[in-house]
Each structure stands twice: as structure tokens, then as C-alpha cells.
Amino acid sequence: MNASVYFTRQQARDPHLLVVGGGPAGSSFALFALDYAQRAGIDLQVTIFEPRDFTRPGPWGCNMGAGLIPVRMLQHLAEIDVTVPPHVIRNHISSYTLHTAAGQIHLPQPDPVGDVIGVYRGNGPRNGPDWGTCISFDHFLLQAAQERGAQVIHERVTHISLSPHTFVATREGRYTGSLVVLATGVNSGGLETEGLDYQPPRRSKMAQVELFLGEELVEERLQGSVHIVLPQNNQLKFGTLVPKGPCINVSLLGGDLPSGSVERFLQLPEVRSVLPEGVQNRACGCRPYISVGAARPLYADRFVAIGDAGITRLYKNGIGTGLRTARRAAFTAINYGTT
Numbered sequence: 001m002n003a004s005v006y007f008t009r010q011q012a013r014d015p016h017l018l019v020v021g022g023g024p025a026g027s028s029f030a031l032f033a034l035d036y037a038q039r040a041g042i043d044l045q046v047t048i049f050e051p052r053d054f055t056r057p058g059p060w061g062c063n064m065g066a067g068l069i070p071v072r073m074l075q076h077l078a079e080i081d082v083t084v085p086p087h088v089i090r091n092h093i094s095s096y097t098l099h100t101a102a103g104q105i106h107l108p109q110p111d112p113v114g115d116v117i118g119v120y121r122g123n124g125p126r127n128g129p130d131w132g133t134c135i136s137f138d139h140f141l142l143q144a145a146q147e148r149g150a151q152v153i154h155e156r157v158t159h160i161s162l163s164p165h166t167f168v169a170t171r172e173g174r175y176t177g178s179l180v181v182l183a184t185g186v187n188s189g190g191l192e193t194e195g196l197d198y199q200p201p202r203r204s205k206m207a208q209v210e211l212f213l214g215e216e217l218v219e220e221r222l223q224g225s226v227h228i229v230l231p232q233n234n235q236l237k238f239g240t241l242v243p244k245g246p247c248i249n250v251s252l253l254g255g256d257l258p259s260g261s262v263e264r265f266l267q268l269p270e271v272r273s274v275l276p277e278g279v280q281n282r283a284c285g286c287r288p289y290i291s292v293g294a295a296r297p298l299y300a301d302r303f304v305a306i307g308d309a310g311i312t313r314l315y316k317n318g319i320g321t322g323l324r325t326a327r328r329a330a331f332t333a334i335n336y337g338t339t
């Protein structure tokens, strides 16, 4: 059945896609779905539910990641004329430096046709500088979706029902639709489901801090490179130092990450060889989860899970994978239907 036939039959009912979560996966799903629908001549309604205000600095406005995105991944957005503006991009990454038991290995950009950009997910660290404008990547995408016709409701969804009726509920209201798109990531819970036995992906704890050094010192110490530290005799799987304009993002993964883990990491000789002596100026910090598994089910009648709430790559390219799963899910919903 082609797209217009499918939606013409549905239209009398409710051609309405309900996107739960307005991170990169949810917003890009809305952007792709609206674009594909327009090309197919379908009058589509998309509603995104997102409680976070990405224009706020610090953890309140942030989806908590290091914010590295291969430009290759953004080409999916370029296909629908969505381009990340320069004021959202903090860095262009030119190389990786591995700190291993065998010493330091400097790897110039491994993908000769690729580049990696660094962004802030929210409006910068809690105690960061005044940026003069909103620099949040997630805000940029959500706003782009809104400008192209998505309705954004700044509320948390508390209940999803697939049968006998398809709807989502917030504390303020109930919204019926033809498809529920779950794009809630792995950092929140408390969502009841009816007519669906959704098992979220397994997740691991991480720790992050933003160190404020100023742009010149960051460039001098990291030299535009992402530093990956693989400590010996340590519970840590790895730690990274990522240049982010005037800050360095420090991200740690491994074990329970008890309090003091960041301090101990910053004292490792390989880390001290990169950072200036006694660096203490913490502009922000958080302890988010990262997805390390797959949800069950990934899709069902009138339901699809995308981004981290569905499946992602292990420790790599979560944002880009969110864009990819969103694009494929939107294509399928518009061209093959939602049932």
C-alpha cells in the first residue's frame, strides 16, 4: 500500500504521530517524518513531548554527553536542509590521542573524508561563560522541528497506551494518535505502559565534569585532539578529555564510579601530563547513564523505540545512531504505515 493511500484511509481517524522525548532522536524523527510526509502530499500532525528547557545552562537543560558528532552523521540532516549553525559548534576535532600502557599514540583524523564536531547538548556548563546566544544542539534540533510544523508540549509523558486506544498522557492532558515514538533515552524512568511490555536497554553509569580553562589553554594542552586514557590497574574502562571551546569535558566509564573517581582520574600521570598543574575550575558535572543494550520490543503495532530508548552503538556515536534510527523509523511510518 503506498503512503498516500494509507494516510488517506487513516486521515478520517487521526494521522497524528506522538513523539515522547525531544532529544536528538525525537526531534530528528519529527523533522524526517514532516519532510517525507510533505513529499508524499500527506497532511501530517506531529507532537513532541519534552519537559527539559534546553535554553538553560547546566544539568537542567542538558541531555548529558560529551557531544562529539561525526559530520558524516549530520549529512542525514543535510538531506532535508537542516544544517547545524556555526554558533552551536564548539570545536572541530582533528585527531585522537590514545594514552595506553604502551605509551602515547597520536592518530590524526582516522576518517580522511570525515570530521568530528563538538557541541553542548544544553546551553553550556552551569558555571560557564556567557555565550551571548543559545548554543544548545538539542535546542537547535527541537526548534527546527517546531519551525517545520511539529507541535512541542513541554511536559513529561507519564503513561503510554497502545490498546485498546493509542494515546499518551501527561499530568495535564491526554493525546490520541496513530503512532507512539519512544525517544526517551536511558536517563529517566517512571513511564507506565498499557498494551505494551517495554523493557528498556541495559545501561552503565558514567561520570562527567567540565573543566573551565579558557580557549587558549584548552587549545595549547589538547591541541584539537580527543585524548582517550586507558588506565592500567584501575576499574575504569576508559576516560576521555574532549576540547569544548573554553572547557575540557572529562568523561569516565567503568565500575560503580564511587565518589572521588574523577579526582583520582585527574591525578593519573597520563592525565596530569595533558592538563595544567592544579586545574580545579569545575564548571559543571553530572553522573548520567549510557545505553549498553537493546530494548525489547524495538517496534510493535503503532509503536517504535528510537535512539537510546531503542538500540545504539556501544560507547560510540549515540547521537548519530539516534539520527539514523529516527530517519529509518520516519521513512517506514510514512511510506509503509504504522500498524
Ligand SMILES: Cc1cc2nc3c(=O)[nH]c(=O)nc-3n(C[C@H](O)[C@H](O)[C@H](O)COP(=O)(O)OP(=O)(O)OC[C@H]3O[C@@H](n4cnc5c(N)ncnc54)[C@H](O)[C@@H]3O)c2cc1C
Pocket (backbone or CB within 6 Å): 020, 021, 022, 023, 024, 025, 026, 049, 050, 051, 052, 063, 064, 065, 066, 067, 068, 069, 155, 156, 157, 158, 183, 184, 185, 186, 187, 188, 189, 191, 206, 207, 208, 251, 252, 288, 289, 290, 306, 307, 308, 309, 312, 316, 317, 318, 319, 320, 322
Ligand atoms: C557521559 C556520556 C558521554 C557521551 N558522549 C557522547 C558523544 O560524545 N557523542 C555521542 O554521539 N554520544 C555520546 N553519548 C551518548 C549520547 O548522549 C546518547 O546516545 C544520545 O543522547 C541519545 O539521544 P536520544 O535522543 O536517544 O536520547 P536523549 O538524548 O537521552 O534524549 C531523551 C529525551 O527524552 C526526554 N524524556 C525522557 N523521559 C521523558 C518522558 N517521560 N516524557 C517526555 N520526554 C521525556 C528527555 O528529557 C530527553 O530530552 C554519551 C553519553 C554519556 C552518558
